Each structure stands twice: as structure tokens, then as C-alpha cells.
Amino acid sequence: MAGSALAGGTGVVVTWVVARTLGPELAGAFFAATAAFVLAGGLAKLGTNTSLVYWPARLRATGRGHLLGPCLHTGIPPVAVLSLVLAVAMWTGAPAIARLTAGESAHVVTDHATGLRVLAVFLPLQALTDVLLTVTRGYRIMRPTVLLDRVLRSGLQLLAVSAAGIATLWLAASLPVFALAWAAPYLPVTLLAGYAARRAYLAGRPDGVSSERSERRQLRRDFWRFTGPRAVAAVAQLALQRVDVLLVAALGGLAPAAVYAVAGRFVVLIQFANQGLSQSVQPRLAEALSTGDRAAANQLYQTATGWLVLVTWPINLLVIACAPHYLRLFGAEYTAGVAVVQVLAGAMLVATGCGMVDMVLAMAGRTSANLGNVLVALAVMITLDVLLIPRWGALGAAAGLAGAMVVNNLLPLAQVYRGIGLHPFGPGTRAAALLALVCFGPSILIPSAAAVAVPAYVAGAWLLRERLMLSAFSTRSRRRS
Structure with missing residues (x-):
């Protein structure tokens, strides 16, 4: 992470x-x-x-x-x-x-x-x-x-x-x-x-073991x-x-493309967090599912989703609150992307709340279902982009990507739950989401409230550390495990 x-x-x-x-x-x-x-x-x-x-x-x-x-x-x-x-x-x-x-x-x-x-x-x-x-x-x-x-x-x-x-x-x-x-x-x-x-x-x-043709x-x-x-x-x-x-x-032109790329850069930051957790969980999840240990797989999925929400929801809520100030750092011409930031941040709240659901589906061997989901999401994005970019420019592209993100997470979420019996909404996920909304939600209306939200969030995470499974990061806990 x-x-x-x-x-x-x-x-x-x-x-x-x-x-x-x-x-x-x-x-x-x-x-x-x-x-x-x-x-x-x-x-x-x-x-x-x-x-x-x-x-x-x-x-x-x-x-x-x-x-x-x-x-x-x-x-x-x-x-x-x-x-x-x-x-x-x-x-x-x-x-x-x-x-x-x-x-x-x-x-x-x-x-x-x-x-x-x-x-x-x-x-x-x-x-x-x-x-x-x-x-x-x-x-x-x-x-x-x-x-x-x-x-x-x-x-x-x-x-x-x-x-x-x-x-x-x-x-x-x-x-x-x-x-x-x-x-x-x-x-x-x-x-x-x-x-x-x-x-x-x-x-x-392994030594001394060869494979047959x-x-x-x-x-x-x-x-x-x-x-x-x-x-x-x-x-x-x-x-x-x-x-x-x-x-x-x-x-739409190269200048709107630059505005869109700059405004959506925070999405890449969140995708890195998702990718970091997914790559850590991926081999263990594959092993658990290959041996039929669904309880362990579900615990891995829910714990990792709780950590993802804990890390990314404050970023999304702060980006929504501070979009004009965030974009002004790149130059005055990029402040046109405020609405782009807000649309994408809202979609990322949904996406991260589902956790690394597409990876869970793939590790269960359901790559065909995974392919279908991504193609549907891509079709949604391209359709919305073609319809909306000529009229709205960068905001049209943001609407297309937001729609695709929602589809690409809710579809596999339903498949994982119905087909494998796994879901991301464990105690840690619920606690992290509620803590982020309580601490950072007010900053959307009052941006200065972010100064109080950060220490309150850290204190809340410490008080909820057992529910969030944060003890897994301690050396003593890893040795005991």
C-alpha cells in the first residue's frame, strides 16, 4: 500500500x-x-x-x-x-x-x-x-x-x-x-x-521431480x-x-483532453491503491478458492475491501470538496474540470466499496463472465462518450467513465455473490465506510472542516482497529499467524 x-x-x-x-x-x-x-x-x-x-x-x-x-x-x-x-x-x-x-x-x-x-x-x-x-x-x-x-x-x-x-x-x-x-x-x-x-x-x-509430456x-x-x-x-x-x-x-480536441486527463488523475491514484491490495491478496485468494476454502476467501475479500475503503474514501470525499483548489495547482485553464472531478469521485465511491470484485471473479476461474462484464462496461462508456463528448467535452467523457465503472463493479458483484457466495460487506468495510462519511462528509459543504476530519479519522481508525483488522500489519500478529 x-x-x-x-x-x-x-x-x-x-x-x-x-x-x-x-x-x-x-x-x-x-x-x-x-x-x-x-x-x-x-x-x-x-x-x-x-x-x-x-x-x-x-x-x-x-x-x-x-x-x-x-x-x-x-x-x-x-x-x-x-x-x-x-x-x-x-x-x-x-x-x-x-x-x-x-x-x-x-x-x-x-x-x-x-x-x-x-x-x-x-x-x-x-x-x-x-x-x-x-x-x-x-x-x-x-x-x-x-x-x-x-x-x-x-x-x-x-x-x-x-x-x-x-x-x-x-x-x-x-x-x-x-x-x-x-x-x-x-x-x-x-x-x-x-x-x-x-x-x-x-x-x-522442487528437486528431483520432472513433468510428463x-x-x-x-x-x-x-x-x-x-x-x-x-x-x-x-x-x-x-x-x-x-x-x-x-x-x-x-x-473534443487536445486541450479538453488535457483538462480531462488532469482532472481524472486522482482516479489513477485510487487505482494504484486497489491494485496494491489486489496483488497482495491475489495468490492467497487463488489458493483458497482452488482448495474450496470459501470462508478464508470471503475473509480475505472483506478484509481487503475494508482496507481499500479506509484508504480511498477520504481521498474521494476530499477531492469532491477541494476540486477547485486541486485543479488550480495545474494552471488556471484546468479549473474547467471541477465537474469532471466530482462525477468521477462519486463513481469511485461505488467502485471501491465493491472491492477488487473483478479479481475475485477471475481467481474463481470465471474469466468468461469477467470478459462479458468488461465488454458491457466498455460498450456503455464508448456509447456515452460518443453521444456526450461532442456536446459536453471532458464532462461527457467523465459521465461515460462513471457509468462504466458502476456497471463494471455491480455486475461482477452480483455474480460473485450468487455464484460463489462471497461479498465485500464485512464488519471492516461497514466500519470504514461509516467512519469516512462521518469524518469527511461535512467537508463537502464546508471545505475547512477537512482540518478537523483528518485527526478525527485517524483516531477513529485506531479505536476501530480490531474491527478493521489493522492488527494484521503488526509484526507480532504476522508471526503468530
Whole structure:
């Protein structure tokens, strides 16, 4: 969680540097280029960022640890090949993508295309970094993800982008330079992630047990049968998070795209918190569900949701209360996004209250249902975007994303409850939600009340620490467990 908070915070600062130094048009092009980069990387991973946790955890829990090597050999090489193919496609198609999202401005189109090509060079590194770190999490090892992705990559991005921003004091601002500064940290992180994955595999490899060819063949079939729906769902999930920026740029212009990206940056911060908890819970949840221990799975789900609400609801409520002041930090032109912030924050209250429900559905093996949910949510978002962006601009995109988030959480919530018997509304979730509303709800009407809300919230969390299961963070409790 601390690593996720650091990564989210550095992301906000990077957004601030880009918005302040490039101006709305070039900043919009930068955010559109990084959105395309992340979407292509998500496609290259083929859903293995779920499968390479699910299958190692399942193989260990069911006594088939000798198949861990074949499992990794099944999942990793296709990602490397497809990421190279997509990098070439992104390089080749950069001018067309730039013209589609940047309009007719020749200067912006040229810089945008060059920035896309810079990012294309690092696309295979991005995909491999995520997959190799997923392998370590499949072995219940969280430290490489925290240290390499959350701390090292985010820290290097902040330093490099800040250096590019400082350089604009003497040189003209250049989108390709900012793209290079943002993407270059993937090189050292990929190398270190490969070392960490190899070390985890060698440490967990059972001695003296070999796998039969028929076992390996069956594993490959089962792996891709599970992964296929998840691959499409992962891309659709990324599209939910990123394609709206591209749509605003194409339908509304680059300046509204910049306003939308800046106004919605806090959503990424909350997604980092959700991702940090999900990645920690994921291997244990897969093991519990694979052995039929639903009581343990439900406790994991409810406890993690309580922690997620405890961390994220105050952020959402404070963002609603302080939206004009928050946006003014990025520049006066970004205060037009106040309504965008408020709509997205309201939707995030619903989404985080459901916990990491899509991950629970996937760890139960219901990847086809997961795919259907994400596709429905994506269709809702694109439909609303196409209808509303030409009329309302960034606010139309916010309405589309908010609708998609609500659908993408309530649909799997119903499926998890009816099909598996799990739900997130345990004592900790209820206590965290009530505490956040009591402490931070008044600040929506009286923003100065936030000064009193913070110490009251900390005191309340301490008094409710047993109900919130906060004792799990103590060393003594972990040793006893």
C-alpha cells in the first residue's frame, strides 16, 4: 500500500510537471500518446498478468509444483513476441494515430508522432516488466513489485520528467523529450525484474521431480483456455481506463483532453491503491478458492475491501470538496474540470466499496463472465462518450467513465455473490465506510472542516482497529499467524 501510494503520488506530480510545462495542447498529445502506449502494452500481455498468478498458486496448492517451469514457459514467450510486433505497428502507425487525435496542427502532429515512436521503442520492456513481476507475485513475493515498479520506476520517471521540465527554462518544450524521460526507466526495471523472477523460480523449484509430456500439454491447454477470455478482458479493462483520453482528443480536441486527463488523475491514484491490495491478496485468494476454502476467501475479500475503503474514501470525499483548489495547482485553464472531478469521485465511491470484485471473479476461474462484464462496461462508456463528448467535452467523457465503472463493479458483484457466495460487506468495510462519511462528509459543504476530519479519522481508525483488522500489519500478529 505504501508503494502504491508513492507511485500514485509521483504520477500526480509527473502530470503536474507535464501540464505546467507543455501547455494544454502538447500536454493533451502527451497524455494521448501514453494512453496508446499503455493500451498496446495491455494487449501484448495477453492476460498473463492474471494467469501467471492464478496458475502458480493453483499448482502449488494442489501439489503440482513440478509444473511451475512449464507454466512460465507457456506464458512468457508469447508476450515477448507480440510486444515486438505491436511495437513495430505502433512505430509504423504513429503518424496516422497522431493525425487522428491531434487534428490539423502540423507542429503538434509532428511532435505527437515522434513521441509515439519514442514510446514504441520501450513497449516490449513495459510488457515484459509487468509479466516478470507477475511471476514473482505468483510465488507470494511482493517485494520486487514494490521496489522495482512502485518505487524505482516511479521515482526515475519523476526525476527524468522533472529534469525535462527544468530544461524548458533554457530550451523549447519538446513532447518527444518528455516521452523519452517518461519511458526510459523501463530499461533498468525490466533487467532487474528478470533477475527477480529467475531467482523466485529457482528458489521455488522442487528437486528431483520432472513433468510428463502429457501433463505439460494439458497444462498448456488449460492455461490458454483460462487466459484467452482474460486477455480480451484485460485489454478492455485498460481501454476503460485509457481510451477515453483518446476519444476526448479525437472528438473534443487536445486541450479538453488535457483538462480531462488532469482532472481524472486522482482516479489513477485510487487505482494504484486497489491494485496494491489486489496483488497482495491475489495468490492467497487463488489458493483458497482452488482448495474450496470459501470462508478464508470471503475473509480475505472483506478484509481487503475494508482496507481499500479506509484508504480511498477520504481521498474521494476530499477531492469532491477541494476540486477547485486541486485543479488550480495545474494552471488556471484546468479549473474547467471541477465537474469532471466530482462525477468521477462519486463513481469511485461505488467502485471501491465493491472491492477488487473483478479479481475475485477471475481467481474463481470465471474469466468468461469477467470478459462479458468488461465488454458491457466498455460498450456503455464508448456509447456515452460518443453521444456526450461532442456536446459536453471532458464532462461527457467523465459521465461515460462513471457509468462504466458502476456497471463494471455491480455486475461482477452480483455474480460473485450468487455464484460463489462471497461479498465485500464485512464488519471492516461497514466500519470504514461509516467512519469516512462521518469524518469527511461535512467537508463537502464546508471545505475547512477537512482540518478537523483528518485527526478525527485517524483516531477513529485506531479505536476501530480490531474491527478493521489493522492488527494484521503488526509484526507480532504476522508471526503468530
